[in-house]
Amino acid sequence: MxxxxxxxxxxxxxxxxxxxxxxxxxxxxxxxxxxxxxxxxxxxxxxxxxxxxxxxxxxxxxxxxxxxxxxxxxxxxxxxxxxxxxxxxxxxxxxxxxxxxxxxxxxxxxxxxxxxxxxxxxxxxxxxxxxxxxxxxxxxxxxxxxxxxxxxxxxxxxxxxxxxxxxxxxxxxxxxxxxDVIGVELGGALKNIIAIAAGFNVGLGYGENAKAAIITRGLAEISRLGVAAGANALTFAGLAGIGDLIATCASPLSRNQQLGRRLAEGEKLNDILQSTHSVAEGVSTTQAALKLAARYQVEMPIARQLSLILFEGLDPHKAVPELMMRDPKGELEGFA
Structure with a gap:
């Protein structure tokens, strides 16, 4: 038994x-x-x-x-x-x-x-x-x-x-x-950051194209940091990577997606956190991920903009132009 x-x-x-x-x-x-x-x-x-x-x-x-x-x-x-x-x-x-x-x-x-x-x-x-x-x-x-x-x-x-x-x-x-313990754990943790960003997309009414771009470029950020930390890149093409990312970004059942949507609709972070029993792990993970990104010298532009919104009061409407007008790059830049 x-x-x-x-x-x-x-x-x-x-x-x-x-x-x-x-x-x-x-x-x-x-x-x-x-x-x-x-x-x-x-x-x-x-x-x-x-x-x-x-x-x-x-x-x-x-x-x-x-x-x-x-x-x-x-x-x-x-x-x-x-x-x-x-x-x-x-x-x-x-x-x-x-x-x-x-x-x-x-x-x-x-x-x-x-x-x-x-x-x-x-x-x-x-x-x-x-x-x-x-x-x-x-x-x-x-x-x-x-x-x-x-x-x-x-x-x-x-x-x-x-x-x-x-x-x-x-x-x-x-x-x-x-x-690949590193890849499975980082995939599961970091996707919550991208899910909050996907929630902003819902709250701001930016549509399906933008959601697909957030998921895809979010996966690039997760993979870059994961590989730099020692993960197998293929793990992020699996259940703990793109699988979890799709479910968490696309579903209104996701607590992190809900948090992003509510922030985009004008609610304050502390009010949201105090009104829910569930823990939205993406908030604390955003802080930790950016520290890890600095350690491994990896770019995480979505996480960076999200941090400014969560902790420094940046208007979500201003974060999107910042992301869109970054210096042009190759799609696979940053990968070995």
Missing amino acids: VAVGVIGSGAWGTTLALLLARKGISTTIWDHRVERALEMQRTRENSVFLPNIRFPDNLSITSDIAEAVQAKDLLLLVTPSQKLRENLRLLAPYLAPETLLVSASKGIEITSLQRMTEVIAEELPDWRERIAALSGPNLSREVAEGKPTAAVVASDVPEVAIQARTIITCSTFRVYTSN
Whole structure:
């Protein structure tokens, strides 16, 4: 019998827990708030993030970190990226040596510029050979409703990726494996930046041509930085690259796309962030990505303009001419 713990009760954590429980796996979600855990256990649904989707009987919810972690074959780490490190320190005393650790958080830690698996390896060095990252075009609501999709799980240890794939794969969620952890994680994190820009496109009414250009040139920025950081360029042509980018940029279900649209319609960033339960990872990732771009001497013009809008008050209407009138370049400039 396989047992899985899910650290994080947001939309994506709950969705992954639903997938596993429906597969017949004993699954436990951890929420650090006692009252929220009790409510979900009582009502048998996550009314905040996934209302009206019933929990299977073999899905339990707890606020006891030991209960969520002990004797688990696999832990899915699905917390906001900037909170991952402190949650790892909470769970560390209860972690079994054989447990697989799979990060499903898509972000970059601002203070260290580390990817999520790097944070895990630093905090839990004895589990370095049992870490993987999960990513792909996976909008929570659609997956929770049983609509089919695919994802990729990456690990430096092929057997770990295969073990994780075996546990997570089900009839509506097909998982592939990869050994390019850098590419899979950066693809998943950086696409949130481009999704905010795609939301601006919606809010400003610029149309389908502009959206296609944002996605395509966004992919160029992601790929340039990813390759400079050591990723395989082909990863960005896959599920964690263009796949996730299309889903997140095109769908109104995307929290990052929603944030960009609302900003373009005149709302203030702080007001938007305070009005939503979900974390739009693209905001913090924009800051981290530009620091990484400076480290690797890579151009990220979309991310740069987005940063000016988010943090320096630039009018979105002025950002577009800035991008359009940059010095002319070859389409593949910046790639080795």
